[in-house]
Amino acid sequence: MRAASIGCVWAACLVPGLAQAIPPQAPPQIAQNQPSSQNQAAQEFLNAKVARWRERLGLENWRISVVMAHRADLPPKTMGGIRWDKPAKSAVIWVLDPSEYRLSFREMLDDMELTIVHELVHLDLASLPRGQASRGSEERAVNSIARAMLDLDRKNP
Numbered sequence: 001m002r003a004a005s006i007g008c009v010w011a012a013c014l015v016p017g018l019a020q021a022i023p024p025q026a027p028p029q030i031a032q033n034q035p036s037s038q039n040q041a042a043q044e045f046l047n048a049k050v051a052r053w054r055e056r057l058g059l060e061n062w063r064i065s066v067v068m069a070h071r072a073d074l075p076p077k078t079m080g081g082i083r084w085d086k087p088a089k090s091a092v093i094w095v096l097d098p099s100e101y102r103l104s105f106r107e108m109l110d111d112m113e114l115t116i117v118h119e120l121v122h123l124d125l126a127s128l129p130r131g132q133a134s135r136g137s138e139e140r141a142v143n144s145i146a147r148a149m150l151d152l153d154r155k156n157p
């Protein structure tokens with residue numbers, strides 16, 4: 001387990017994408033833009049999705065927030081990340097800022113939800129031992145679990 005001084009773990013993720021082991025890095029800066037109405041709508045959507053998936057994954061005792069980040073503020077080739085503090089039971093999930101998306105609003109929200117679910121699966125696995133060698137395997141497993149859960153959810157909303 002690679003833990004920072006205050007017990008935080010930062011997982012930077014390719015979502016969705018080919019698995020790639022990415023070393024933990026300093027967490028990104030939060031996007032400083034003035035929130036547009038689109039950002040606000042996206043933020044509300046994400047807050048609702050986090051509440052829903054947190055419950056489904058049995059993570060109700062965690063305080064989880066979502067912030068938007070620009071690509072330049074995330075580690076290279078990543079589309080999201082999570083940082084958690086296990087003793088404090090708090091986590092922050094980073095998703096790409098809406099301005100980084102070249103999709104329709106609906107498609108963007110779907111992609112953001114995939115990031116949320118993906119990062120929450122990482123959080124669910126937080127009790128397992130983590131090492132550099134298993135990061136690629138974890139990334140692959142997390143990608144397929146998150147996608148399968150979302151596919152099921154969208155078939156049976």
Ligand SMILES: [Zn+2]
Binds near residue numbers: 012014122142
């Ligand atoms: Zn990941």
